[in-house]
Amino acid sequence: MIRKVVALFLALSLDLCLFYASDRFIFLGHVARLWLSAALRWSAVSLTVQVILGDLKPVLIRYITAHSALQAVFESGSRTLHGEDSLCGGAADARCWLMFSGAALGAALFWEITIPDQDDAAGSKEEKQKSRVLFMRVLRLFKPDYLLLLAGLVFLSLAVLCEMFIPFYTGRVIDILGSNFEQNEFLSALLFMGLYSVGSSVSAGCRGGVLMCAISSFTCRMKVKLFEALSKQEIGFFETIKTGEITSRLSKDTTLMARTVCLNVNVLLRTFIKTVGMITLMMSLSWKLTFLVLMETPITGLIQNIYDTKYQKLFQDMQNSMARTNDTANEVVFGIRVVRSFHTEMHEASRYDKRLMETHSLKTRRDTVRAIYLLARRLTGLAVQVFILYYGRLFIQNGQMTTGNLVSFILYQSDLGNNIRTLTYIFGDMLNSVVAAGKVFEYLDRKPQISTDGKLQPDQMKGHVTYRHLSFAYPSNPSKTVLQELSLELKPGQMTALVGPSGEGKSTCVSLLQRFYEPQEGEILLDGNPLRSYDHHYFHKKVAAVSQEPVLLSGSIRDNITYGLSDCSMEEIREATCKANAHDFIMKLDKGYDTEVGEGGGQLSKSERQRIGIARALIRKPQVLILDEITSSLDIENENKVLQTLASCPNQTLVVIAHSLKTVEKADRIVVIIGGKVQEQGTHQELMDLKGVYYKLKEQLFTEKTDQTQTEA
Structure with a gap:
């Protein structure tokens, strides 16, 4: 730092002395005197800086050049364009030296901003182009x-x-x-x-x-x-x-x-x-x-x-x-x-x-x-x-x-x-x-990782679902594998119950079936075709789900039931709500089907929201229906009516996730999922006779729910 200060002081002192000494060159004309002074000042300042600092960087060379030559350029231009000298055209003056020094500094700085050295500009060039x-x-x-x-x-x-x-x-x-x-x-x-x-x-x-x-x-x-x-x-x-x-x-x-x-x-x-x-x-x-x-x-x-x-x-x-x-x-x-x-x-x-x-x-x-x-x-x-x-x-x-x-x-x-x-x-x-x-x-510009470009829209769908060697980890936690080589078959006309402890992969199975995610390995087939081959709107009309906490949007009950559908008649709405055992309570409301549900369905009870969610799924007449713990919010009477209605659809593929023993016992097939794998599958009686994983789960998971149901009854 001291060397730089010394170099600056000596360079400025020498430059100012030579600036005043230019008046001594009386044997030369005015313009020639200015250019000779500029050359002497540039040589002296450059030599002084190089001797003290040992190196002249490009930025210093550019500044010294502008500082030394600016007065000569300005005065030459004034005479050429206007035929007269500027105010600094006469005898040397400290005010003119300061003015030209400031202008040269500004010009050099402007050069560095607009046309920086190539190394410095390499990083910013790409950003500017972008x-x-x-x-x-x-x-x-x-x-x-x-x-x-x-x-x-x-x-x-x-x-x-x-x-x-x-x-x-x-x-x-x-x-x-x-x-x-x-x-x-x-x-x-x-x-x-x-x-x-x-x-x-x-x-x-x-x-x-x-x-x-x-x-x-x-x-x-x-x-x-x-x-x-x-x-x-x-x-x-x-x-x-x-x-x-x-x-x-x-x-x-x-x-x-x-x-x-x-x-x-x-x-x-x-x-x-x-x-x-x-x-x-x-x-x-x-x-x-x-x-x-x-x-x-x-x-x-x-x-x-x-x-x-x-x-x-x-x-x-x-x-x-x-x-x-x-x-x-x-x-x-x-x-x-x-x-x-x-x-x-x-x-x-x-x-x-x-x-x-x-x-x-x-x-x-x-x-x-x-x-x-x-x-x-x-x-x-x-x-x-x-x-x-x-x-x-x-x-x-x-x-x-x-x-x-x-x-x-x-x-x-x-x-x-x-x-x-x-x-x-x-x-x-x-x-x-x-x-x-x-x-x-x-x-x-972001392309969804799940493609919706499928075109398949068959006139008839059986609803036969096949999981083939499925492995999956959630995008938010890719290091944790939820499903491992899972293979499973869901047949039309059957009610399949997925059981197992919480967090073992049951809900993940139905989330993949709804195409919320794509598996990292394996695939899911619907009537022998990969899910991605089906038209997006067609697929979600044929595959419907009701979650444990159905989300209702602000609007009327009618709007929520027909959400995503534009051509539903009132008869279809009533039919769906009757199957979901929701018609009676809706008609008791002041505005009936035009009643506002409030933000998130806050104006309705949990049981009422659950039945509206079921009606919203049933009005689509899906071939594959997924029910995720829907009976947890229903009393015995409503639960029986809903299950009876669902059982009356002989060709429908029904997938149920439940902790209610009564619901699980009614399933045509029970699949036990633990650790992301299928551990056991069969009817309730077959699995009880086997006395394996399901037998132990029945004691752990279903007893408390059964006792609670009996107490409530």
């Missing part, structure tokens, strides 16, 4: 809204053109008031100012309204696309992805995507057109002050680049933190009964507070970075304004510009600084939007 691809993809999704975007562009251009001339006529009015007053010129200037102001306001309002319509249309369309894509994913996807993350993509990221084109491109185009127009008008007022103002650009770009890098990382971390916070809240709301029963309200509140504090900490860091950025940006703008006022006064004294021209120039400059900062900022904001778009596209 961002461009995502942006073009978002733009193509706006195709239905192209007319709105075109109208917005037209109004944007009109608003910018009108707005650019307001400062010009402001300076014109000041010049008219400060010189010989001419009423006609004064009124004419005021008239044009008024017309441009009205035109700018009207065009800006129309532009905003049109683009907001495009944003709303795009957001709604993307939410529907994303929701449709999510609903097609397999069950394992929802077990591995947090609910808060999914809702965050639906609610926030789709809105950020719309900003990518409508807001960001709108601001980008408006600012770019306005910036080019203002620079043109500023050049007409004073080209020297314009070049001075433009020296602020590389410094502003550097500050903005550093800010964008920090802000984007904090923004992404904050989005993930907010998703985790939402997920924590969703878990508590969904499991409020568990929270209440275990009296963990304070624990959950503390956990939620911890998540909020993580988000708050990230927001604080983000706001701190923004505060530092705003301070640096405003200090830079203030320094440029001081230079403009100082040199503007000199130009007025020399008669090179009027007071009104200086006022117009200052108005343009203050707006130009904001525009340049906006141009550099908008790229960072667009990158944030593209990051959000990338997360949405990640879900949109």
